[in-house]
Amino acid sequence: MNKKASPKRVRVKQKRLSPDNRRKEFVAKATEFFSEEGFGGGTRDLARRLGVTQPLLYRYFPSKDDLIKEVYRTVYLEPLDTGWEKLLADRSRPIRDRLQEFYNAYTKVIFTRKWLRIYLYSGLKGLDINRWYVGVVRDKILSRIIRECRHEAGLPPQTRPTASELEMAWVFHSGIFYYGVRKYIYESPVLEDKEQMIRDALDAFLAGFERVFGAEESARRPPVKAVG
Template sequence: MSPKTKSKVGLTPPKPPKTRQRLSPAEREQQILSGAISFFSRHGLDGQTRELAKEIGITHPLLYHYFPTKKALIERVYQEVYLGRWNKHWEDWLDAPTELEEKLNSFYQAYAKAILTPEWVRILIFSGLSDGYIPNKYISLLQSKLLPRIARETRNYLGLQHVQEEDERITQLIWGLHSGIFYLGIQQWIYGLPAPQNIEQIIKDRVRAYIVSARDLFGHTDG
């Protein structure tokens, strides 16, 4: 089932203002950005900027005054929705000298609250089915800031600091954990299923399953 067939799941377009509002440049830019986030989450990144301007209640030339190209607008959407929700403290939590299960639970509980929203999930999927721009940038972020940290802490937990040949298998195991958290949003905002009633416990279960799987696959030799 493609996201376009479910484009109306739980999503309604904002009502455009009845009259042109007098806004400062900063306020107008934010109005356009907020409208674009809502618009792209419902129609995909192939949605026409002319329709976006109409929905917001501004002229098409005014939109391009603030964002000269559609790519510039999409870049700002990425910064707002994805980079803007990345919390530097998450990296600190993963670097802290605490037990692996504790730090993964702390991270993924907070991460889920940040990402399991219609705009975060749907724009990522739509972009992946279009030009791949946003997923490619976001995966690069995960590959630089998240995956190496979880891999390092998993290797430390397993006592595999010097066993290089297991890297790929551990990385894929991490992707399985991470994708399992993201799938909670897919269920709701792509498939139109009800949101899980106890997300916190589900995340704990998935973190626990990851640790048990890692220990069973690679052994736990740190004593």
């Protein structure tokens, strides 16, 4: 009796990617890899996960540092280039409305396990990613927020925020950031209404900013002499 011939395997031809799309795929997979393994993960293991050879990976990224910089650019810088600065500077709207909209959008970007894990891993490894990003947040976000808060409170404009103003802004911003860490990294109970959390944080920050720095400005002004 003839044995039934086993069916031939049909080889699925993989779609050939353009160099640009291949590079994007490498960055996306590297982002997942680093978020799981940390930046100690080697390019040999990464290439294996990608299903390519290590030399091919190096054709696109000559060094691991080059790959990390590209991950930083796509994960941290690109999302900031979304018109947020223009939103914060739009004085036709109350500052509170602008900040609520901004932080609703900002937290949609950063409140993911992948984003937060990469940020924390890079801090533990002492990489430049954190220092770069802290500088971007300070210069593009917090300095703008302080400028707009001063304008809303009727305070005179300044070229640069004071150290005290920056600290208050960092405390506010970091509180929102740590909400994401508690929820997505520590998996701790949090107020599930994220927008309510942002509203409450804004109430405290805006009231505190005007009270503290408005009082300082009033104290610096010379007393008005009564006309007799």
